[in-house]
Amino acid sequence: MTQARFKIVFNGELMPEVALETAQDNLARLFKSDRTRIKALFSGSPIAIKRDLQESEADQYLAALHRAGAKARKEPDLAASLSLVDTEDHRSGEAASDAASEMNCPKCGHRQAKAAACSACGIIIEKFVARQATTSHAAPASSPATTPYATPQAAVGEELPAFGELNVFTIDGRIGRLRYLAWSLVLMFACAGVMGVVAIAAGISEVFGGILGIAVLIGMLVVSVQIGVQRLHDIGWSGWLLLLNIVPIVNSVFWLLMLVVPGSQGANRFGSPPPANSTAVKILAGLFLALLLGSLLTLFLGGFAMLGLALSGMDPSILGTPGN
Incomplete structure (x- = not known):
């Protein structure tokens, strides 16, 4: 049978x-x-x-x-x-x-x-x-499908990639919240180191140092845009929404959303989900958050001290005049 x-x-x-x-x-x-x-x-x-x-x-x-x-x-x-x-x-x-x-x-x-x-x-x-x-x-191996109803040329049984590839220098792909923080911190450290070289070059030639400084700033902006677009892709949003970061007040709220909103479960229209976070990514992301919270705490305490001096009638400028 x-x-x-x-x-x-x-x-x-x-x-x-x-x-x-x-x-x-x-x-x-x-x-x-x-x-x-x-x-x-x-x-x-x-x-x-x-x-x-x-x-x-x-x-x-x-x-x-x-x-x-x-x-x-x-x-x-x-x-x-x-x-x-x-x-x-x-x-x-x-x-x-x-x-x-x-x-x-x-x-x-x-x-x-x-x-x-x-x-x-x-x-x-x-x-x-x-x-x-x-x-x-006897189907010809090279004959293309002439209608959408033709048998697929690829094996449908192929597994979709479980995870997407990671690449900092692209606007394709997806990265999660922790990797976004880790890559941003590495970018800031790298920019700080390069700016030290720029300062040395500016001491030799102001023109060369200025040109080199502008090139470094443009490069940092491009890479930060690429990282931000990949983070938006992970949420399922278009990368064009990154332009909201140039709108005052809105940019602060939108940046917090990029840190808080979780990525899509499974594949979305921008590709497969990113790989699991490594230990290095978790450490760098924690360091970024620690530095961010430390900066905010310093600003808060400084503002609180200035407010106290103003209420007491003391001239805040005396804080910066040693020996008086």
């Missing part, structure tokens, strides 16, 4: 809490296809995106699609059991088919009364089955 075969059917439904754009991005990476063809899969009509699979293979395809955000389903593939060779199994299959009053379209799965053509998608069933049987055994 022939082993049951299955197909994967998709009608555009999404998994819970998955955005349409995120699912389309994931499927484009999964199928190694462009967004235009992937968008056609979300028309709302049932589409068989993979056929003639064993049950284990169908389960693997289904799991990969579910991880990508597409709520596909597994159905028996009746067309795969059809044969172009006149065998005993084939003849018995034909007898059973003749006894049935209804049939499923081998392309779209539409159930209808037995007919030569599908009333839903319009295909000639016999020709479609023959073409499927031919292309499944």
Whole structure:
């Protein structure tokens, strides 16, 4: 007896809490296809995106699609059991088919009364089955998919990357809250060291020192923007929101949001989640927070002391005049 075969059917439904754009991005990476063809899969009509699979293979395809955000389903593939060779199994299959009053379209799965053509998608069933049987055994390796309904060129069973790659000097990818603090602290330390070299150069030549200082400041700004954009990507926000940091008052609140709001669970439209934080990242992030809190405490105590002097009528300038 022939082993049951299955197909994967998709009608555009999404998994819970998955955005349409995120699912389309994931499927484009999964199928190694462009967004235009992937968008056609979300028309709302049932589409068989993979056929003639064993049950284990169908389960693997289904799991990969579910991880990508597409709520596909597994159905028996009746067309795969059809044969172009006149065998005993084939003849018995034909007898059973003749006894049935209804049939499923081998392309779209539409159930209808037995007919030569599908009333839903319009295909000639016999020709479609023959073409499927031919292309499944001798499909050209280099032939591109001409329709969005063609079998994916990539193996759908491929695992999506568990974690994204880390790269400071890019606006692609994602970083979490602690890594954002750690990278920012390293950037500040590096800038402080380079500015020491700039000061030495300015002592030799003011013009050269000024040019070098401007170059260092521009470089620091570019890298800080790249780090900030990656942090926004981790939340699921557009990197253009970083422009809010140039708006007075709003910038302070927005920077706190970048530190507080957690990243997206799992992959989002900007890629896979970042790797787990290393010990070095945790130490640097803690040092950044300690320095930040120390600076805020110093400012608070200084302001409180100045306020006390002002209320007592004492001239605050005497604090800076030793010997009086």
